[in-house]
Amino acid sequence: MTDIAALPADAAVAGPSRFAFSRILRRHPTMLVGGVILVVMAVVSLLAPWLAPYDPIELNVVDRLRPPDEDYLLGTDAYGRDMLSRLLYGGRVSLAVGLCVAAFSTVLGLLIGVVAGYYRLADALLMRVMDGLMAIPGILLAIALMTVTRASIEVVIVAITIPEIPRVVRLVRAVVLSIREQTYVQAAVAIGTRFPRLLRKHILPNTLAPLVVQATYIFAHAVLVEAYLSFLGVGTPPEIPSWGNVIAEGRLYVQIAFWQVLFPGIALALMVLSINLLGDGLRDLLDPRLSRRA
Numbered sequence: 001m002t003d004i005a006a007l008p009a010d011a012a013v014a015g016p017s018r019f020a021f022s023r024i025l026r027r028h029p030t031m032l033v034g035g036v037i038l039v040v041m042a043v044v045s046l047l048a049p050w051l052a053p054y055d056p057i058e059l060n061v062v063d064r065l066r067p068p069d070e071d072y073l074l075g076t077d078a079y080g081r082d083m084l085s086r087l088l089y090g091g092r093v094s095l096a097v098g099l100c101v102a103a104f105s106t107v108l109g110l111l112i113g114v115v116a117g118y119y120r121l122a123d124a125l126l127m128r129v130m131d132g133l134m135a136i137p138g139i140l141l142a143i144a145l146m147t148v149t150r151a152s153i154e155v156v157i158v159a160i161t162i163p164e165i166p167r168v169v170r171l172v173r174a175v176v177l178s179i180r181e182q183t184y185v186q187a188a189v190a191i192g193t194r195f196p197r198l199l200r201k202h203i204l205p206n207t208l209a210p211l212v213v214q215a216t217y218i219f220a221h222a223v224l225v226e227a228y229l230s231f232l233g234v235g236t237p238p239e240i241p242s243w244g245n246v247i248a249e250g251r252l253y254v255q256i257a258f259w260q261v262l263f264p265g266i267a268l269a270l271m272v273l274s275i276n277l278l279g280d281g282l283r284d285l286l287d288p289r290l291s292r293r294a
Contacts, residue, residue, distance in 0.1 A: 045094075077246070109168020179206050
C-alpha cells in the first residue's frame with residue numbers, strides 16, 4: 001500500500017483537484033452538454049457585429065424571400081434582410097433579457113425572502129403582496145406597460161421580472177423558515193449573534209444551491225416569454241431583431257419561405273434546451289441527497 005505521507009506534497013494536493021472536474025463531468029454529462037451549447041450560442045451572439053455578413057435591418061427588395069444559398073446561408077425575409085444576421089443579433093436580445101431577468105429577480109427575491117422568512121411580523125404583509133404579484137400574467141403586464149411607455153427592451157425586462165420575483169421569494173422564504181428552526185441557529189441567536197452574521201454564516205450558504213438552480217430556470221423562462229411577447233407585438237420594437245418578432249414576420253410566408261420560421265425556432269429551442277440541461281446538471285451537483293445517491 002502506498003503511503004500518502006511519502007508522496008510529494010504537490011501530488012497529494014493536485015490529485016483531487018486534477019480529477020475533480022472530469023469526475024463531475026462524468027457524473028453530470030447533461031450539464032456539460034447544456035453548458036457547451038449555451039457558451040457557443042452566447043459567444044456567437046456576442047460576436048454578432050463581427051460575424052454577421054450583412055446589416056440585420058438593411059432592406060434589399062431585390063433579394064426578398066431568397067432561399068438559402070452561398071450568398072445568404074439562411075436565406076432572406078420578405079424585406080430582403082439576411083436571416084443569419086438577424087438570428088445572430090436576435091440572440092443578443094434573448095441573452096440580455098434572460099440574464100437581466102434572472103439577476104434582478106434573484107437578487108430582489110433573495111432580499112425579500114430573507115426578510116419574510118426571518119421576521120414573522122413582515123412575513124404576512126410581504127407574502128400577501130407576493131400573492132398579488134403572482135396573479136398578474138406577464139403578457140398582460142407587458143401590454144399595460146406598453147400603453148404608458150414606449151416599446152423597449154427595458155420595459156420587457158421589467159414586465160418579465162415582476163412576476164418572477166414572488167417565485168424566488170417563496171423559495172428563499174421556505175429555506176429560511178427551515179433554517180431558522182435549526183438548533184445551531186437558535187444557539188447562535190441565544191448567544192447574541194447579530195442578524196448580518198447569521199445571514200452570512202448560516203442563511204446565505206444554505207440558500208445558494210437552490211437559488212442558482214432557480215435562476216437557470218428563470219433564465220430559460222424569460223427567453224421564452226420574451227419571444228412570446230415579441231411574437232405578439234408587445235415585446236421588443238420591430239426595428240430591433242428578436243427571435244420572436246422574426247418568427248412573427250415570417251409566419252405570413254411560411255408556406256413559401258419556411259426558413260423564416262424554421263431557423264429562429266431551432267435557435268430558440270436550442271437555447272432554452274441548453275439552459276434547462278445546465279440547470280438540471282447543477283441541481284444534481286448541488287443537491288447533497290442526489291450527490292450521495294450518485
